[in-house]
Amino acid sequence: MTPPTPAVQASGLRRSYGTPARPFEAVRGLDLSVQRGELFALLGTNGAGKTSTMELIEGLARPTGGTVRVLGHDPHRERAVLRPRIGIMLQEGGFPGDLTVAETVRGWAGTSSRPRPAAEVIELVGLTDRAAVRVKQLSGGEKRRLDLAVALVGRPEVLFLDEPTTGLDPQARAAVWQLVRELRAAGTTVLLTTHYLEEAEELADRLAILHHGRVVTQGTVAEVIADRPARIGFELPEQPAPPLLALPQAEVGFQGRQVTIRTRDLQGTLTELLLWAEHQGVRLTGLDARSASLEEAFLAIAAEAQPDRAAGEHPTEPATTLTGAGR
Numbered sequence: 001m002t003p004p005t006p007a008v009q010a011s012g013l014r015r016s017y018g019t020p021a022r023p024f025e026a027v028r029g030l031d032l033s034v035q036r037g038e039l040f041a042l043l044g045t046n047g048a049g050k051t052s053t054m055e056l057i058e059g060l061a062r063p064t065g066g067t068v069r070v071l072g073h074d075p076h077r078e079r080a081v082l083r084p085r086i087g088i089m090l091q092e093g094g095f096p097g098d099l100t101v102a103e104t105v106r107g108w109a110g111t112s113s114r115p116r117p118a119a120e121v122i123e124l125v126g127l128t129d130r131a132a133v134r135v136k137q138l139s140g141g142e143k144r145r146l147d148l149a150v151a152l153v154g155r156p157e158v159l160f161l162d163e164p165t166t167g168l169d170p171q172a173r174a175a176v177w178q179l180v181r182e183l184r185a186a187g188t189t190v191l192l193t194t195h196y197l198e199e200a201e202e203l204a205d206r207l208a209i210l211h212h213g214r215v216v217t218q219g220t221v222a223e224v225i226a227d228r229p230a231r232i233g234f235e236l237p238e239q240p241a242p243p244l245l246a247l248p249q250a251e252v253g254f255q256g257r258q259v260t261i262r263t264r265d266l267q268g269t270l271t272e273l274l275l276w277a278e279h280q281g282v283r284l285t286g287l288d289a290r291s292a293s294l295e296e297a298f299l300a301i302a303a304e305a306q307p308d309r310a311a312g313e314h315p316t317e318p319a320t321t322l323t324g325a326g327r
């Protein structure tokens, strides 16, 4: 039996901006495969190329190199075929301000061949009591939920969510997460970009971290953090304290009496440390031991992955900033 076509398949994907004389490659040879029914998250620093990549996959822009297929189709050339099967939640929906929520959703439902009833979609995104309100009177978070409603109205097989919970309060964010989980459980493929690492941890089956237009790492959360060292922190007692035992396999840092140990063998190092403390009668105040988090992996990957200074660098490359790490 031949395996089903992946929901999304990108290979050697490239996208350039600028002029032929001063080109800037925002997407630089990106490979990605999202299976049907999977929830895949694209993470990256500001300007890493997430939106540029999403627009190529959504068919809103044409790649300058490589190929992309969505449900086996070229999303740019075969947009008319794909349009009824995908749902796109853009960062800015830009709907007319004078229409109400219900009118907006009904208008979009009218463009779909098998729409969900408008009232059902409005209910799904928690806007029922705002259905008669004009778009221009909605709060930022409510507008975001309307963007989501419009993306859902055509019962998409593949749903693209570009920073879906930016601007939402914690309760609304949790509600969107629950809705996304339900959609995924019902078989919808979801491709999501986010700056909230806990959003990816909560929702994603797999994720990719982009940096300067390339995938630096991808896999499950467990796979992405597997190579990262665990961390042990504690405070040594006031002097006199015996010198800390040697831990050649670990990296030990001191800040006054505060000690931070980074190790790839959390159990082994912790056992050695606790035996030492027991024998020496030393109390390790505030002892805290934890595996690497996605946030640590993200920050380390972003710091390690240096930009390619070869041809095609942005003429005015923006400083890399990390926003909304989500904790």
Ligand SMILES: Nc1ncnc2c1ncn2[C@@H]1O[C@H](COP(=O)(O)OP(=O)(O)OP(=O)(O)O)[C@@H](O)[C@H]1O
Pocket: 017, 018, 024, 026, 044, 045, 046, 047, 048, 049, 050, 051, 052, 053, 314, 318
């Ligand atoms: N229309 C454009 N013209 C020129 N450069 C652009 C254009 N759009 C994006 N870029 C540049 O391409 C790079 C990638 O931008 P993109 O918006 O895809 O990143 P992102 O990962 O989505 O960023 P963010 O997290 O800030 O939303 C950035 O350096 C950006 O300045």
